[in-house]
Amino acid sequence: MKVLVATEKPFAKIAVDGIRKEIEGAGYELALLEKYTDKAQLLEAVKDANAIIIRSDIIDAEVFDAAKELKIVVRAGAGYDNVDLQAATAHGVCVMNTPGQNSNAVAELVFGLLVYAVRHFYNGTAGTELMGKKLGIHAYGNVGRNVARVAKGFGMEVYAYDAFCPKEEIEKDGVKAVDSAKKLYKDCDIVSLHIPATAETKNSINYELLKDMPKGGILVNTARKEVINESELLKLMHEREDLKYITDIMPAANEKFVDFAGRYFSTPKKMGAQTAEANINAGIAAAKQIVGFLKEGCEKFRVNK
Structure with missing residues (x-):
């Protein structure tokens, strides 16, 4: 059995070493495709792969067509909208994610962004504190629970909504x-x-939902940019000069958001899982899940039908 690690944005060496230990320790072959620059390289590499570990790499119908021996894809991270689940199911391939492995990293980033925002992006003027503020958590999964834990340390009032x-x-x-x-x-x-980001949630964070936020309200998005209705958020920020939007996912309309000096900030790339610990945890978890699937048929974290 051949396990391919296909990462345009590579894992840290220590994570790759951990993955290798799990895969080769189970008697399987490990192959690496790192920092690839063309989809053709990915299509060639998957031809004889039985399993693939990815990060934010796009695994679509064309990849599944090329991967004739493929049995499982594991996305090292929580989100898996970069994998075509319908195509995976049509090709008889199991898709998993690694929930919880990046959760603390994302939660800590939320507060890094928030402190930066409430202190007016460190422009030298007096800001505010997080203590005593009401924090709402939209979706109470692994990340949301970690956000709640950290928020209580700041002395915030914590609320949550999860359908x-x-x-x-x-x-x-x-x-x-x-x-x-x-x-x-x-x-x-x-x-x-x-x-x-699902069919139901895309563009769901819209004008109607955001317009009643309290004066000085802050929206922090470390989820997915697709859930934001950008045109409606832009409209609202033009109408309300007190609102702030901070994110680690640069909007498609970034050049329009940058007009809101002092009220908008985006990291240049997605940063939620960009810690050594999260990198290692997610990679090794992905390797363990592949071994469990290939040896025992374990599908605990399967995300496609």
Whole structure:
């Protein structure tokens, strides 16, 4: 069995060493395709691969067509919208993610961005503190729970909305559950966004949802840019000069957002999982899941039908 690590943005060496230990220790061959610059290189590399570990790499129908021996793809990270799930299912390929491995890294980034924002991007003027502010968490999954944990350390009031997480599950963590996204955005000074990009959520963070945020409201997005209705957010930021938008996913309309000096910030690339610890954890988890699938048929983290 051949396991391919295909990463345009490579894992750290220590992560690759950990992956190698898991894969070769199970008796499988490990192949690396790192820093590739052309899709043709990926299509060639997958031809004889039985399993693939990826990061943000695009695995579409063309890749599945080329990978005749492929049985499983594992996305080292939580989001998996870079994999065509329908094509995977049509080709009989299992797709998994590695939930929870990047969660603390993303949560810490949320607060790095927030402190920067409430201190007016360190422009020398007096800002505000996070203590006592109401923080709303939109989606209470692995990242959301870590955000809540850190927020309590800052002395914030923490609220959460998740359509799929029971109220009791949220409130056992000392977080106040609200019954709608609308109420979360209306009541909270800051909203931290953690919903996945799905057919239902794309463009769902829109004018109607955001317009009632309190004066000085901040939206922080470390989820996916596709969930933001950019044109409607731009419209609202023109209307309300008190709102801030901070993100680690540069908007498609970045050149329009940069007009909001002092109210908008984006990192140059997605930074949520960019820590040594997250890099290692996600890579090794992906390797372990592949071994479990190939040896025992374990599909615990399967995301396609």
